[in-house]
Amino acid sequence: MSKPKVALYWCASCGGCEEATVDLTERLFDLVEAVDIVFWPIAMDFKREDLEKMEDGSIDIAIINGGIRFEEHEEMVKLLRRKSKIVIAYGSCAHLGGIPGLANAYPREEILKFAYEEAPTVINQDRVRPMKKTTVDGMEFELPDFLEYLKPLDEVIDVDYYIPGCPPTPDLTWEAVSKLLSGEIPPKGHVFGSDKSLCHECPLNETKPDEIKLEELKRPHQVVLDRSKCYLTQGVLCMGPVTRGGCEALCIKGGMPCTGCFGPLEGVYNQGAKALSFLASVIDIEDEEKYREMLEKLGFDPIGWFFRYSLAKGMIYRKKGDGE
């Protein structure tokens, strides 16, 4: 019997997800033992043609990380989709847009202008911008275009499963892959991780009083957090309540409140809006002026606070065709 075929690919991502794969450490050998890695450009020399040559549906599992920001990403994931039985969106960027998705708060033009002209470290007197087509010494080169927005993977192709996290933990990765290889197939659309929020598994949950009432909010850099006490009750935003568990509460254990990388739970439409709602609810200020003042002083930044990983999913766009 031939071994299951696995493909790994990255799109707009930082490389952390690839690191996470390597962090499987010894288990990586078990994986290589169990499967045939047929495509993994970051680790081995695979070309697009290699993929094109494969029969449609011949790859068992394609694990794709990163968001879709370039034409190239779009083409490649569409190709991978065609060649694969199962596609997994791996990590926050593929799942929700992730950190690169924060760029969606700005139009494409503004990003290019800043990156190529205005950034303090840039020297570009001729204001040269990357061009789709360019001719050098009579030879024509073509670059993949920078798209209008970053899209999570499932807005470009059909996705079967999600492994969340920035990056996903090696244990969760291992659990998910071994489940799929053993034929334990969850329903389509399943997000690996816990079905409950991080609070449920948080080691500090015990210390949380039944009622939380925050007299004021603080930014994490303004306080020395007591690491033995629920961070939210100390007045800092912890995304734990609004974030899927399954990450082993690594940030919490490391002394940082949760920033929400595992994304929302089932039934939550918009992680950021929900985070805003729960936080606003437990602030114990009834005087609107005082409240506005407090937010002002904190440099209130709802996108940064609540949408760190989910802006590409949670941003308001008009669906194509609606605005006519």
Place this chain on the structure above:
Amino acid sequence: MSDGDGFEPTIVVFACHWCTYQAINLAGTSRMKYPPNVRVIRVMCSGRVDPQFVIEAFKNGADGVLVAGCHPGDCHYVNGNMKTMRRTVMLEKLLQDMGIEKERFRREWISAAEAKKWVEVVTEMVEQVRKLGPLKLAEREVVMNE
């Protein structure tokens, strides 16, 4: 609806049962006129209005959203409207950061007796949003899984 002249905005209103919805009824029984551009969703308390609802409304085509409830101190549910206050203040900034003009999102306290205020708020808001035109957000083709 067309982009050019004659654009008629759609305003989604979330109204609490005890105050604003009663003001809307009173406007009805008093035969007060206001633009027909509003679509009202009744909830028991403005505190039920999840910021997700507002985002869903904008995402799906609302040109404006109004969240309205009882005046501070007058909430039928002790202090539900205070949660509305805190959520909408944050939401206001979020929507602006997402590129939505501030006139498109409003929070108003309208008591059961304030049919006139309801009419004024709605008339003014429809007028302002009509001037702004349709929501100018990038269109994005959403293909899969949503």
Place this chain on the structure above:
Amino acid sequence: MSSEEVKVEGACPTDEVRIGVYVCHCGLNIAGVINVKEVVEYAQKLPNVVSAKEYIFMCSAPGQDLIREDIKKCKLNRVVIAACGPEMHEPTFRAVLEEAGLNPYVLEMVSIREGSSWVHYEDPEAATEKAKDMVRMAVARARNLEPLEKMSGEVKQRALIVGGGIAGLASALDLAERGFEVHIVEKKPVLGGHAARMGQLNVEGRKVSGKDLVDYLVKKVKDNPNVHIYTNAEVTKVDGSIGNFTITVKLKPRYVNDKCTSCGKCVEVCPVTAPNEYEYGIGERKAIFLPFEGAYPNQYVIDPETCTFCGKCVEVCPEGAINLDEKEKEITLEVGGIILATGHDPYEPPVGEYGYGLSPKVITLHQLKRLLSEDGPTKGELVIDGKRPRNIVFISCVGSLGTTPNANQYCSRMCCSASLLEALHIKEKYPDAQVFFVHKDVRTYGKDENLYWKAIDNLVKFVRFEESPKVTVGKGEVKVEVEESTIQERLVIPADLVVLVTGMEPPKEIEELRSLFKVGCGGDGFLKEAHLKLNPVESLTGGIYLAGTATGPKSIAESIVAGSAAAAKAASLLSKDTIEVEPIVAVVDEDKCSGCGICVSICPYGAISLEKKEDGTRVSKVDPMLCQGCGTCGAACPSAAIQQNSYKDKQIIPQILAVFER
């Protein structure tokens, strides 16, 4: 995602959703503007709609028959009625559904009359379009409505009355006479509240004092075996909900037991004093004292704040009634309903406001009433600074109508009548006294109007101001300067006595009360009625009623009326064995709940608690009898685990989406 795709969980899971839409003409109220036929035809095409019909009056008997028959014939499991709003006919149509064998909660009413035809009558086309949109939204919402069961709970047929003032006493008496067990908890060591020290009242010209009324009520109350009185006691904890409250009461030590014969020997030896709060600060009392003559219980009490516990009183007490080691006790009461008759505080002007606190010649109305009372500190003789005042100036609206920066905005309602009554009292007692009534307004409403005319007849001089008067306190001299707004002349009145006509304020403890009993406060700071006009003695929390000045300024008569009304409302609850509540309460999906406690933190009724499960994790639990169905927990729940019945995300979100599915 479209509004149809939000799946129904729990409700008729195996059944196909079958919706009936009924569009009412309401005579010409709707049909005169909206093209009803077009709306019906439109509704017929909506997904899941199996029947759509119109009728001239849906609420009429034939209209109801039409719906009933349709429900059976078309096997409907959801009903949308486009007519008036839910306020009027929701109960009517819920009954129709029940009679046809459907659960009453799968009904959605959409008000195309108030919401469209009555307001867009000049544009019938737009009105029709709006009606179609509204019907489509209602259908989207109805698709996911779920059948709900009314919940019921046991009713403990006993009442708690917080506050033993005139309103509380009236409530207690009424309930006790109806046969209910009543527990009065009074914070002060005596019953009677402010009324007991109110002096003379205006009872159709007869001389009746507040004390007389209190004595009458107290006698009846204490002789009634159904009544249990706890003075010097405070409610510290309220658990449970309508029909079934568990109340924890702290019984503060009185240090003097009922062997006390009020001989007064202890007072003679007591070395410490404090301002006498029962005389509104006129004179002093000892640490051991009898709040006032003929108080109930007529028993001395020690104020532990003032007392040095020197033990001198113990030595002289002939009855051995004093025990300085007495400890605080705690009792619990199981009651079905609660009446809050927690009263008010008199407005206390800050030092310097109209010269208050700067001269003994400036006093408040409450102090004047004590001075003129026969049981008061001067036995009814008006003596100020050792002399009988001749020129007496009343200044009205002190602490009311926003006359000073510190004042409340509302009218305190009773002060005009009360002060004119005292002005007449002074005129009668000391005919040579000159009385000026410097007022912003005179509001002797209803039966008290005669006081105004009598005051004019008795030559009380009325001086009207727009701009607040100025009181200057010189060396032994007090002057009132006022711009008379009618004759537009500046007057300077030398005064031997200035009486500040002070109003009423919410009691200082209002915040504690509010959070203890989970009741709301209005903008004026007083406890808030469920509806100012329709439910003036009910709070926003089920099973808790409000009486007397707890909800705002009232006269003694009005307080008694409110006390009796609250008793009647409480009686209608207490006379039941069980109580049914609307099931639009919050429900928790334990599989989703992570026990983060956000809902627990924000529930205005304390209806949600965290329950520890066997594996040590916690989940939210809703007490459906306490939950009032506001849904704010659902808006905040970060896991979408807590949802409000009939207002779940899956019911509201499709309604939002449907707006745009034109």
